[in-house]
Structure formats: C-alpha cells, structure tokens
Amino acid sequence: MIKLEHLCKDFVSNNPLLPVNKVLKDINLTINDGDFISVIGSNGSGKSTLLNTISGSYLPTSGKIYFDDTDVTQLKDFKRAKYIGRVFQDPNVGTIGDISIEENLALAFKRGERRGLSWALKEEYEKVYARHLTPLNLGIENRLHEKISTLSGGQRQSITLLMSILKKPKLLLLDEHTAALDPKTSKKIMELTKDLVEENKLTTLMITHNMRDALKYGNRLIMLSNGRIIADFSSSEKNRLTIEDLYDRFDKAEEDTSFATNIN
C-alpha cells in the first residue's frame, strides 16, 4: 500500500507575479496493492509533478509519502528506485540508445541493488531476458547484442516497459508512456501494459492524455485539476462514465477555480 498524506509541492520561480507556484495542493491518496490507477488532468494540473514527487525526483514541500509503513518522503530518487519501476514518455529517456539491448536489460535487472565488480552480462540472465522478450513477438531476443538505437520507438518503449518490471516493483509509474507513439503502436503498448500488469499483479499509476485509455484500462480513475484531486472513481463508477462526463467534470472544476481566484 502506498499512501500520500497532505502532499504539497511549491516551485519557486523568477516570475515576480507568481514567485511561488503551488503545483500540488494537499494531495491525499491511498494506492492499494494491485490498483491500476489512471490519472488524467489538463496541462499544468500537476500530473507529472505528482509522479515525480512519488518517484523522488522532486522532494515535496510538505506532506508525507509512505510505502507500506516506511516513510520515504526524504529518500532520494535513486534510493527509492528499488520500490519503483518507471516508464517515461520519451523512449530515449527510458533506455540508453548507445549501449546494447542486453546491457540496458542488465541495468534494469539490478535496479536498486548493489552493483559490484562481477560481470554485468551473464549467460544465465540471457535466458531470463529471452523468457520475457519472446512473448512480445518482436524478435528482439535474437538481437540482444545490438544497440537499442537500432530499434523503433515502439520497440524501445516495449523494452522500457519490460525493464521496469524485470525486477518486480512495488509501484509502476507510467508517465504518458504511449504519448510519443503513433496510434497503432500506442494501442499495442497499452495492451502490453495491461497484460503485464495483470500477469504480474502490479500496482500501477498511469498518467495519460488519452481519455479513452483512462476509461478503458485500470480499476480506478483520478482526475487532477489545479493541483488537487477533484475526483477518484472506483472501478464500478468508472465503467458508467463516458468521455463527455469527464470533460464536464473538468469544465466544472475550472469554473470553480476561476471563481475562487476572482474572490481572492
């Protein structure tokens, strides 16, 4: 179980009109084991900041983050990595193009573990990689020694996805991981994501711009607007929702915010 308590994140900027930009405002969220949560919200609603605060890339201004009963609020990102698998929007960020597929996988295989002076590429690992890669039907298991840059964006993103779960994470963070891909590939990656999450019973938090995906995948849907969670739909509520409902909710939330700022 992952718990966020009164999480706030401010950014200090040089803008004299807005010296402190409050991006996250009192976020409270409990992610149960096995949850697959989609997060939607307009640009600047704080989606990415939320993800980066959970991953430790940003430290929160106030509030607490718990993984089970461990307080990880002040834990640096690379130390938190042992709990978290991450897939970035850009496949170039999630993998290193200049080294081989095998080396990328080897890096992910040791996520959060001590890295010593033993050989990074071991033959017994290759079997593990092959077992994970074969179901993808991309033929990558025979190209382990090639550089990742020889793969297409979709293939690279499949690998990143695989890398994030090669060592089972407590939480899988997907940051618009299909946004940079064409519609067909995007759909493929979403299906792969669903299969992997179900198969490995992963707890997942997925940011998406695609309302259809948000409704289709996962058992919970969270709406963010202006740094707050404005809705948290359960699986049964989610099934009754339509894309129009979501747009209405956003419009209403935005009206409320503009009303609030006018009063201030």
Added chain:
Amino acid sequence: MNWGSILEFLGTDAPTQGLIWTIFALGVFVSYRILDVADLSVESLFPFAGILSLLFVNNGIHPILAILIAVILGGIIGFINGCLHIYFKINPLLAGIIIMVALYSPNVIISSGNISLNTDTYTIFTGLNTVIDNYVVSKLLILGFITLGIMALMYWFFGTELGLSLRAAGKNINMARAQGINTNSRYLLGMVFSAILISLSGALYGQMIKHVSPDAGKGSIVIGLTIIFLGEVLLGHRSFKLSLFSVALGGIIYWLIIDIIIQIPGFNTNYLNLLKGILITFVVVIPEIKKFISKRAKNKGQKPLKEND
C-alpha cells in the same frame, strides 16, 4: 617497407610518444566519451604528474613508486574536480578550467620553472634496459605492456555491474537514477578514473622525456580528442571493446602523422599547433561528410553508403 625502415621508424620518438598519448587519450575517453564532459584540467594535470614523478625520482624515490604517488595525487585532483561540479554545482567545463588554471601555479613552484632528470638517475625505462640492450625497444616494451594492461583493465571494469552503471550515469542521468544508480558517486568515480590515467601518462612522459615544464600540457586536450576522433573515423564505435582499440589505433596513427610532418625538410615547427588544429577539425568533419554523401546517395534513390556509427 623493409625491415631497415621499420627499425628506423621505431628508433624515432613517434611510437613511444604514441603510446604515452594513447594512455592520455584513454583518460580523455573516460571523461569525454563516458561522462560526456570536456575536461580541460588535463592540460595542467599532465605536467603536474610529470613534474612530480621527476621530482620524486630526483630525490631518490624508486621510479615505480614515484609514478604511483604522482598518480594517486593526480587522482585526488580529479576527485576535487568532480566535487566542484557535484557539490558546488559548477558547470563541469568551468570546473575543469578552474583546475587547469589553479594547478598551473603549483606546477611552476614545484618545478621551479622547469624540471629535468638528474644525470645518472634511474627511471622506469632504464631498469629493463640493463636486460635488453636497446633503450628504444625496452621503452616500447614497457609502454606497450602498460597500455595493453590499461586497455584490459578498462575492458574488464566497464563490463562489470559497477562499470556499466558508470557508463549509464554518463549517458542518461534520468534512466540511471530510475534504475537506482547514484549518479553523483559514479561521476566522481569516473573523474578520478580519468585523472588517474592522465596522471599516469604524465608521469611516464616525465621519466621518458626526462624534462617537463609546466607548459608541457599545452594543447594536450586537443591531442587527446584528435586521437579519439581519429580512432572512431578508422574503426567506428560499434561496441565498447572496439572503442578502446580505436583509441589505441588513433594514438599510434596520430603520432605517425605528426612525425611525418615534422620530418618534412624545412618544416617550421612553429606551425605545429596550427596543424594540430587543422587535423582535429578535419577528423571531426569526416563523419559529417560521410553522412552528407550517404544522404545524397539516398536522395538519388541509390543504395546508401553504410553509415559509420
């Protein structure tokens, strides 16, 4: 080429210089290619280690121990250089420049302007000379042995889990941190690794040339980079192993070129730095020209040339 001319070539300084600068270029390779930092501190670090190794030998310290101490001190300088970036958030390029400028003073002071090996003092190269009755051959053997040893060490180290994580930290900081790699400690480790190789080449240079001035490192970064680029033009960098070999090959070819140029009758050596500048520009431009040609071939609907990457 007959055996006579090969021996004649080996008798010149080119092969031994080539090996020393290969070690130097391997150090630059660690900072420039692995950590992606153009580290200018090498310009002062190289003479620093050279001066120290001569100073120690002149004071009766065993030549190997002298090199070892110079290398350790050089490694500490590399650590300070890394700390400037990691803890004081100074841009890596500027951090290198700061070290380059600041280290010049100690170089002048400890060398009192310039330092020469005392006559009748042993160096690492004279030891083997008592067994093999040819100074040039013994120099080549020792330097070749050290260079191969370093290449083997680098091949091993960067193939380990720790070494691979260092490469990852240099290539993609976001990915590395997401995999739980402490990128700060890897950066420091890489900078020390690089400084150790630079210092080793400097210390060996000192004992071989027997004379070092604080200006001995002037333009050395250009030599190091040219060697790396030249090697990549010749062999490419498809794998890490190949990259290491390409640096070694680049080192030897580079000095061959320089040696041939110097031996042109009537060549004014004042033009040497200009030539080095032209050479590095040329070597950097070659891959771009190749790309341009292959692009044009593609546009014409012909089979494109194989891109060299």
